[in-house]
Amino acid sequence: MTDKFIEEPPLLRGSGATLWRQIASALEEDIKADRFAAMDGRLPTERELTERFDVNRHTVRRALATLAESGLVRTEQGRGVFVNREVVDYPLGKRVRFSANLSAQQRISAGRILACVKEPVQRDARTALTLRKNAQVWRVERMGLVDGEPFSLASHYFSVARFPKLGQAFETTDSITEALKSSGLADYERHETRIYARPPTADEIRRLALPRGRPVLVTESINVDSDGKPTEFGIARFAADRMQIVV
Amino acid sequence: MTDKFIEEPPLLRGSGATLWRQIASALEEDIKADRFAAMDGRLPTERELTERFDVNRHTVRRALATLAESGLVRTEQGRGVFVNREVVDYPLGKRVRFSANLSAQQRISAGRILACVKEPVQRDARTALTLRKNAQVWRVERMGLVDGEPFSLASHYFSVARFPKLGQAFETTDSITEALKSSGLADYERHETRIYARPPTADEIRRLALPRGRPVLVTESINVDSDGKPTEFGIARFAADRMQIVV
DNA sequence: GATATGCGGATGTCTAGACAAATATGAAAG
DNA sequence: CTTTCATATTTGTCTAGACATCCGCATATC
Structure with missing residues (x-):
């Protein structure tokens, strides 16, 4: 018919x-x-x-x-x-791993590393990672996928001094956690997260397949190792109509 | 005008x-x-x-x-x-005191003792308080008020053998907790609560100012002292449109 | 006194049509 | 090729009226 x-x-x-x-x-x-x-x-x-x-x-x-x-x-x-696409819960507990939680929601999470470059540290990342001026950082751009659909765009910053070979790790994995492990960081936890929303850029509209006029939800988070030393500064942008943060 | x-x-x-x-x-x-x-x-x-x-x-x-x-x-x-009158949360934790929680909700709780009589124990109270047949109990009728409005009607049962002078205590206080304290019971906690709903009686409609057709929410609870011995059996009736029980 | 009945008044649903506001699209102009 | 503009499409708001359904109450009936 x-x-x-x-x-x-x-x-x-x-x-x-x-x-x-x-x-x-x-x-x-x-x-x-x-x-x-x-x-x-x-x-x-x-x-x-x-x-x-x-x-x-x-x-x-x-x-x-x-x-x-x-x-x-x-x-x-x-x-x-x-x-409406179904809303995904994004919990913000200290020890919560997003992919594990998504499995509980019967969803498949994956990711793709878009870029990994070495560059001088910028302001926010420098404060968060307590680095000195002009220190080198890895900037890792990653797209998160849920059920195969684009879900988040994240920039992750790591000290090059602390993880000198991190760049190579992303040639074999798309997982941040995996790459850090191969660089000697076995475990970490969430230290602080700030949340805000803003209008999307044209790039974000395209990459996250945002409906017109929808804002992006932005989280800026600092992860620390078991000694409490900051290891990662991350800025993630989410399609706000597809997820909600659970604190 | x-x-x-x-x-x-x-x-x-x-x-x-x-x-x-x-x-x-x-x-x-x-x-x-x-x-x-x-x-x-x-x-x-x-x-x-x-x-x-x-x-x-x-x-x-x-x-x-x-x-x-x-x-x-x-x-x-x-x-x-x-x-709609605002809904009051009524938490049912073991150690939660209603009036303390209401303060957190920016409300004023009070109560008024309507009656306090000595009588032979009836079936439910006898089971709950593990008393022998024909034992004497205090039956205390109390109206609970939130922000000055009638909120609950409760019947409280106590063993006369255990609290022989409880009746006098209510001549000076409207608080159950206060009266028990003056009878030597310093502390207690919630042991078990059953919850159900039924149509109101004419008396309940009048006293609780119930809107037409609204049921009353009824809780039957057993409180125990620090040794786990039952001290109080209470039946409380609430205006269901004015509160919700939080477990 | 208790029970039916009927009526008026209240909210609930549905239809019909008009115009406003935001968007999408394609043609025209630069 | 890009921008501008007019137009058609689509959802948003408002009006007008009809009938249904439920409720409360007064009246009639038994």
């Missing part, structure tokens, strides 16, 4: 169940069956839905409003209604 | 701010200033609000819907729209 919805059963009128509830649950079913994937998660327009269900536009809007209320979809004026 | 809303400033039309948002915030302000107290927390009818703001009924309903969404009011079909 050419149209998935051509055989839509008519709504039950005057049966106790309201029309808008029936529409909402029909759409909810479609969403959960991923039937809007072909339209990149976009729902039919309100006009199309009025034809599909043969009701007034306001009745469709009532249904969409409840779906938006429950977080299942979001409406964007002038663009359409879109299925 | 005879009408609090007679001088309602007209809504700003075409000023960027939507009418329903202006209506919602005007009503929110009225609610927070307690201006519906004279009507027992009932808002004007939708028809009256359309006249007050000079808009269509649907526009008023849009505003009311958002207020209901945020929990500020509740609508009852065929009756009206009512201000």
Whole structure:
């Protein structure tokens, strides 16, 4: 068949169940069956839905409003209604490892090292890592993936003096933890994290596949080794509509 | 003035701010200033609000819907729209004292002893306090108040054999903890609590100022002393729309 | 006195249509 | 090729009216 919805059963009128509830649950079913994937998660327009269900536009809007209320979809004026990707919890405990926690959420996390360069330390990283002026640091750019989709963009800074051979490690692994281990750092924990949000750059919009007008959530975190000495300064940018930080 | 809303400033039309948002915030302000107290927390009818703001009924309903969404009011079909009294958290930890927790919630708790009688123990209390048949118990009826409003009705049972002079203590205090202390019980903790709900009696409707059709939430709890011996059996009835139990 | 019945008033649902605001798209201009 | 502009599309807001459903209350009936 050419149209998935051509055989839509008519709504039950005057049966106790309201029309808008029936529409909402029909759409909810479609969403959960991923039937809007072909339209990149976009729902039919309100006009199309009025034809599909043969009701007034306001009745469709009532249904969409409840779906938006429950977080299942979001409406964007002038663009359409879109299925919300599921929100990923991002816990910020001292000893929590993101990938381990994601496994608990039945998700697959992965990453890709985009770049690894040696450069003079800049202001924030220098303060965080307590380095002297003009010290050399590794800057590692990494894209985090959840279920294969771009999820985060992170810049990690490490002292070259402390980890002289860290750069080579990233030729064989995409994991920060692995690379640090091969450089002699067995364990670390989160020391301090600051969280804020800002509008995205054009690059972030493209790389994180951000919807128009959505901010990026930024975390700046300092990790320390078992002696409490700072080992890493990281700035991570997240698609704010796809995750929430849990403290 | 005879009408609090007679001088309602007209809504700003075409000023960027939507009418329903202006209506919602005007009503929110009225609610927070307690201006519906004279009507027992009932808002004007939708028809009256359309006249007050000079808009269509649907526009008023849009505003009311958002207020209901945020929990500020509740609508009852065929009756009206009512201000929700704020919900009080009632934690059920072993060592938690209600009044102390309420202070943390910026509320004032108090109580009033309604009655204190000596009588033969009944079934539930006898099981809970492990007393023999026909043993005498104190039954203390107490009304709990939060911010001066009736909040709970509780029956407390204590063994007369264990606390022979407890009855006199309530002539000078309204606090259960105080009275027990004067009878030699310095400390106790919560042992077990069962929770259920049922329709209220006429007396409970009156004393707790229950809205029509609302159930009472009932807790049956056993407190024990530091040796683990049961000291108190209590049945408390709460207005379920004014509190939630936190376990 | 207790029980039905009916009525008015309240909120709930649905339809119909208009205009506003934001967006997407393609044509025209530089 | 890029920018600007007009236009069509899409969602947002508001109005108008009809009927349904639920509630409270007065009245009638047994």
